[in-house]
Amino acid sequence: MVTSSVRRSLSTTNCPECGGNNLVEDYDMGEIVCGNCGLVIRESVIDEGPEWRAFTQEEKADRSRVGSPSSLSVHDKGLSTVIDRVNRDAFGRELPAATKLQMLRLRKWHIRARVHSSVDRNLAQAMAEMDRLADKIRIPPSVKEQAALTYRKALDKGLVRGRSILAIAGASLYAACRFTQTPRTLKEVAEVSLVRKKDVARCYRLLLKELEIKMPIANPIGCIPKIGSKIGINEKTQQTAIDILRKADEKKVIAGKDPMGIAAAAIYIACVIEEEKKTQKEIAEAAGVTEVTVRNRYKGLRKVLKLEV
Numbered sequence: 001m002v003t004s005s006v007r008r009s010l011s012t013t014n015c016p017e018c019g020g021n022n023l024v025e026d027y028d029m030g031e032i033v034c035g036n037c038g039l040v041i042r043e044s045v046i047d048e049g050p051e052w053r054a055f056t057q058e059e060k061a062d063r064s065r066v067g068s069p070s071s072l073s074v075h076d077k078g079l080s081t082v083i084d085r086v087n088r089d090a091f092g093r094e095l096p097a098a099t100k101l102q103m104l105r106l107r108k109w110h111i112r113a114r115v116h117s118s119v120d121r122n123l124a125q126a127m128a129e130m131d132r133l134a135d136k137i138r139i140p141p142s143v144k145e146q147a148a149l150t151y152r153k154a155l156d157k158g159l160v161r162g163r164s165i166l167a168i169a170g171a172s173l174y175a176a177c178r179f180t181q182t183p184r185t186l187k188e189v190a191e192v193s194l195v196r197k198k199d200v201a202r203c204y205r206l207l208l209k210e211l212e213i214k215m216p217i218a219n220p221i222g223c224i225p226k227i228g229s230k231i232g233i234n235e236k237t238q239q240t241a242i243d244i245l246r247k248a249d250e251k252k253v254i255a256g257k258d259p260m261g262i263a264a265a266a267i268y269i270a271c272v273i274e275e276e277k278k279t280q281k282e283i284a285e286a287a288g289v290t291e292v293t294v295r296n297r298y299k300g301l302r303k304v305l306k307l308e309v
Contacts, residue, residue: 015039072148073130073141075123085108119155122165125153128195136192137184139173147176153211163203168300171203178215183223185260188289220254221245223287224262228234230286233267233276241270244301253304257297259289261275265297269307 014021015034022035025045032042052228072075083106087095095103114120126146134144151172154160160168170193176186187206190197207213221242228238244266248254264287271278280298284291301307 013041015041071145072152073127073144075120076114077125081110083110086198122155122160125151126155126160126165126169129166130173131190133170133173133192139177139182139184139189141181143176143182144173146180147173150175150207150211150213154207157210159206159210160251164195164199166193167199168207169205170195170200171207174200174204175207175213175215178218179213181216181219181222183226183259185288217255218259220257220263220266223259224267227260227263227267227283227286231267231278231282233271233278234274237267237270237274237276240273241266244269244305244307247305248301251304253300258289258293261289261293261297262301263287264289264294265301268298269301 017039018037020036023032024035030038030045032045033040087100091205112242130147137204170189177291224238224241264283268283280291280294284294
């Protein structure tokens with residue numbers, strides 16, 4: 001039985017059995033069937049329709065099967081074309097000298113046409129910087145897309161004018177990390193950025209205020225795998241540290257504390273319980289905090305949770 005939602009009229013050929021032209025295609029089975037007598041005319045038919053869905057006629061007209069998906073992290077959203085530098089034709093043959101010069105001129109003017117306005121130049125520089133930062137601190141593509149969206153909103157609102165593009169780009173990336181609860185600190189972003197930490201922090205506060213971004217409360221549990229992988233502790237110790245943080249959260253003692261500091265203290269307690277030999281100095285360096293912070297948070301957790309370590 002071929003439903004109406006998966007059928008398409010094929011009037012180009014006739015059924016060899018009954019001669020009718022009421023042919024329908026079943027996308028699920030990959031078959032072309034005669035609608036009159038039920039004869040299966042073809043099997044394993046390739047679906048040539050699009051991978052996407054369109055709910056309006058405008059969406060259907062705008063979309064296409066070919067091309068890479070659009071991305072906010074590219075200044076032109078990845079919708080432009082690129083003239084390659086291969087200098088060979090479709091058969092792999094070397095181009096003549098005159099054609100090479102012509103392609104060089106075309107390539108040069110094509111690049112100029114892609115970035116012709118001040119907004120395009122601004123976005124091109126910002127997205128390149130964001131790609132560099134994301135590569136340095138290993139940010140996933142989904143977080144980079146969120147950072148690009150934040151920067152575009154700031155650009156549309158005029159927040160970039162008169163300020164450093166690099167600082168706004170770094171602040172947008174840090175804001176995306178905070179919003180998606182990706183464990184990256186402001187210090188890590190500032191270290192790989194070309195501007196000072198003070199400038200990134202100032203632009204971050206500006207983005208929160210002007211774009212009215214509501215950040216979720218930082219969860220130190222997300223910092224456990226990051227610190228644990230740096231110092232090389234096993235999964236059992238990491239799970240013990242997570243259990244400690246969950247108990248501390250139930251007693252409302254981790255609110256307002258630095259997530260990295262409280263996570264480092266929980267890992268130190270877990271290492272002591274599981275008898276893994278890790279010093280406070282190693283854990284503090286992996287977490288990017290001081291040994292004093294680890295000791296203070298360790299004392300607080302031990303007192304509240306009444307741990308015998």
